[in-house]
Amino acid sequence: MLPMPAALVLNGPNLNLLGSREPGVYGSATLAEVEAACLLAGVELGLEVECRQTNFEGELVEWVQQAGADQAAGGLVGAVLNAGAYTHTSIALRDAIAGSGLRVVELHISNVHQREEFRHHSYLSAVSAGLVVGFGVAGYPLALRGLSLLAAPTDLR
Numbered sequence: 001m002l003p004m005p006a007a008l009v010l011n012g013p014n015l016n017l018l019g020s021r022e023p024g025v026y027g028s029a030t031l032a033e034v035e036a037a038c039l040l041a042g043v044e045l046g047l048e049v050e051c052r053q054t055n056f057e058g059e060l061v062e063w064v065q066q067a068g069a070d071q072a073a074g075g076l077v078g079a080v081l082n083a084g085a086y087t088h089t090s091i092a093l094r095d096a097i098a099g100s101g102l103r104v105v106e107l108h109i110s111n112v113h114q115r116e117e118f119r120h121h122s123y124l125s126a127v128s129a130g131l132v133v134g135f136g137v138a139g140y141p142l143a144l145r146g147l148s149l150l151a152a153p154t155d156l157r
């Protein structure tokens, strides 16, 4: 039997605080609960999902670089990436996505376009395969479904 294809769910700064952080904006689910929902979505989609979180920009860059290499080697379909505030600041992360060729679905729990102006621009959108924005934490399973559709060799999107 072939090994199951894998997908990453990468969360950036302050997403470890989910559940207690501005619940009016981000909801009351904890990161552990969100990650459990991602693993479950993976079972439904036939994807082996691995979830990681870091508060460090360089660590995200390294994960993206490695994931791009893993995708090129086969086996990894791509990553769901909530880069938090680095979305709005990080040219390094954008370059890592572009340079590694990693298939990324950019995700935001909140609808960033309804919020402060500085959240309206993303350095990552132009190098991402798809975007999921404003569905609350329910966006994570949606983004995994979208990632698996984008990776599938079919026109039935």
Ligand code: DQA
Pocket (backbone or CB within 6 Å): 013, 014, 015, 082, 083, 084, 085, 086, 087, 107, 108, 109, 110, 111, 112, 119
């Ligand atoms: C966020 C939106 C960002 O603007 C913010 O800095 C975050 C979370 C979201 O999921 O809605 O940390 O990416």
